[in-house]
Amino acid sequence: SSELTQDPAVSVALGQTVRITCQGDSLRSYYASWYQQKPGQAPVLVIYGKNSRPSGIPDRFSGSSSGNTASLTITGAQAEDEADYYCNSRDSSGNHVVFGGGTKLTVL
Amino acid sequence: QVQLQESGPGLVKPSETLSLTCTVSGGSISNYYWSWIRQPPGKGLEWIGYMYYSGNTNFNPSLKSRVTISVDTSKNQFSLKLTSVTAADTAVYYCSRSPAYTPRAWYFDLWGRGTLVTVSS
Numbered sequence: 001s002s003e004l005t006q007d008p009a010v011s012v013a014l015g016q017t018v019r020i021t022c023q024g025d026s027l028r029s030y031y032a033s034w035y036q037q038k039p040g041q042a043p044v045l046v047i048y049g050k051n052s053r054p055s056g057i058p059d060r061f062s063g064s065s066s067g068n069t070a071s072l073t074i075t076g077a078q079a080e081d082e083a084d085y086y087c088n089s090r091d092s093s094g095n096h097v098v099f100g101g102g103t104k105l106t107v108l
Numbered sequence: 109q110v111q112l113q114e115s116g117p118g119l120v121k122p123s124e125t126l127s128l129t130c131t132v133s134g135g136s137i138s139n140y141y142w143s144w145i146r147q148p149p150g151k152g153l154e155w156i157g158y159m160y161y162s163g164n165t166n167f168n169p170s171l172k173s174r175v176t177i178s179v180d181t182s183k184n185q186f187s188l189k190l191t192s193v194t195a196a197d198t199a200v201y202y203c204s205r206s207p208a209y210t211p212r213a214w215y216f217d218l219w220g221r222g223t224l225v226t227v228s229s
Contacts, residue, residue, distance in 0.1 A: 033215035035153075042202055042222050043153065048215035086153055090214050096168060097143070097155040097214055 003091050004032070004100035011106040012077045020072045020103045022087030030090045032070035034063060037084045037102075046085075047072055074105075082107040110135035112203050112220035120197075120227050126190040130203030130220060137161050137184050141206040143216065144177060144188045146199040154199075158206065159186060193227045200224050 004024040012018035022032050031050060035043035045054050047063035060075045070089075074081055087100040116128035130142070143158040157167035159177040167175050171190070179186040190197060205218040 029212065031213045033213065035216070042219040043216070044219070045215060045217050048217070049210070049213045054217065088153075088155075088215065096166065097158070099145075099153040099155060102152045 003098045004087050004089060006085075006087060006100040006103045008101070009104045009106070011108055012074070013108050014079060015076055017073065017075045018077050018105065020074075020085050020105065022070045022072075022100045023068055024089065024098075024100075025068055025092045026090050026094070026098070027065060027068050027070050029094065031065065032063070032087045032089045034061075034070075034072045035086045035088065036081075037086065038082075043086060077105075077107050079107050081105065110205075110218060112205065112218060114201060114203050114220045114223040116223065116225070118224060118226060120193055120225060121229050122194055122227055123192055126188070126193050126197060126201075126225055126227070128188045128201055128203075128223065128225070130186050130188075132184045132186075132205075137179065137181055137186070139208055141208060142177075142179065142186045143204045143206060145202045145204055145216070145219075146197075147202070147222075148196075148199045156188065156190075156201075160208070195227050198225065198227045 034047040037043040046061045051063045062073045064071050084102050086102045091098045111133050113131045120126045138161045141158045144156040159165045174191045176189040200222040202222045203220045204216040
C-alpha cells in the first residue's frame with residue numbers, strides 16, 4: 001500500500017472546477033508534486049513545489065496544501081484534462097520516494 | 109531540449125536479470141538525480157530507485173535487494189539491473205530526472221517515453 005492516498009476516481013462537468021486530493025503524513029513536511037498521465041503516454045509534471053507550474057502547463061492547474069493533505073485544483077476543466085493524476089513526494093521517513101495510487105479524472 | 113530514451117530487451121525470462129539503459133540527449137547528466145520508475149499494466153506508478161550523478165544511490169525498500177542503478181557520465185547514460193525477475197515485474201519502465209537542491213520538494217521534471225518489459229518464458 002502507498003503512503004500517499006488518493007481517491008480512485010473523480011468526475012467534473014466541462015468548465016467546472018475540480019479538486020483532486022492526496023493524503024499522507026509526509027505531506028506535513030514535504031510538498032507534493034502532481035503528474036498527468038493520458039493513456040499510452042508517459043506522465044507529465046503539472047505542479048511542483050509550493051505551487052509551481054512547468055513551462056507549457058496551463059494556469060488552470062494549481063496546487064495547495066494543508067496539514068497532511070495536498071490538492072491539485074483544475075479551474076475550468078477541459079475535455080483534454082481527462083486523464084489519470086498521480087501525486088508524489090518523499091515518504092514519512094524522508095528517505096525514499098513514493099507515489100499515490102492515482103486518480104482517474106473524467107470530464108463529463 | 110533534453111530528452112530521455114529507454115532501451116533494452118522487451119522480453120525477459122523468469123529468474124533472469126532485467127537490464128535497461130537510459131540515454132540522456134541534449135543536456136548533461138550532472139547535478140541531477142536519475143530515477144527508474146515502473147508501471148504494471150493497468151496499475152499505478154512505482155518508484156524503483158535513483159542515482160545522483162556523483163554515484164550515490166537510493167532504492168525502494170521493497171526492491172532494494174534486487175536492484176542496481178549505475179551511471180556512465182562519459183556516455184550520458186544510466187542503467188537499471190533488476191535480478192531474479194518474475195511475472196510481477198512485467199511493467200512499462202520509465203527513466204526520469206529530478207533536480208537537486210530542492211528543499212521540501214521532490215519531483216520528476218522529465219520522463220522518457222517508457223519501455224514495456226514482459227517477463228515470460
